[in-house]
Amino acid sequence: MSTTPINPLSMMATAPLTTTGGDSNSSGSWFDAMAQAWSKTLDDQANRITTMSDAIGGGNDDPEAVTELTAETLRMSYLSESSHTSLTAVGSALETMARKQ
Numbered sequence: 001m002s003t004t005p006i007n008p009l010s011m012m013a014t015a016p017l018t019t020t021g022g023d024s025n026s027s028g029s030w031f032d033a034m035a036q037a038w039s040k041t042l043d044d045q046a047n048r049i050t051t052m053s054d055a056i057g058g059g060n061d062d063p064e065a066v067t068e069l070t071a072e073t074l075r076m077s078y079l080s081e082s083s084h085t086s087l088t089a090v091g092s093a094l095e096t097m098a099r100k101q
Contacts, residue, residue, distance in 0.1 A: 031090060038083035045076045 052069045 031094060034090065035087060038079075038087065042076070042079055042083060045072070045079055048072055049076060 049069065049072050052065065052072060056065050056069060
């Protein structure tokens, strides 16, 4: 019987999160936690844009408000691209580690 060494990095990558307190639905891997953090960040930004858009639709359509909305929209685009890039890169790394076991 041959023994294959266990890669400690792959064990760490797939290890469940252990937290004390906080959200009771926070079980899962750190990859899940990272995805949830990105999700919350993007949701918060979308809510900020919606609030600003509603204010502009309600009559506050001065150039300052429109410029701030444009900036927040560009921030949303940046955050979305960053979340996609980081989740894809980490997911690919985890896949590579899993194949090398």
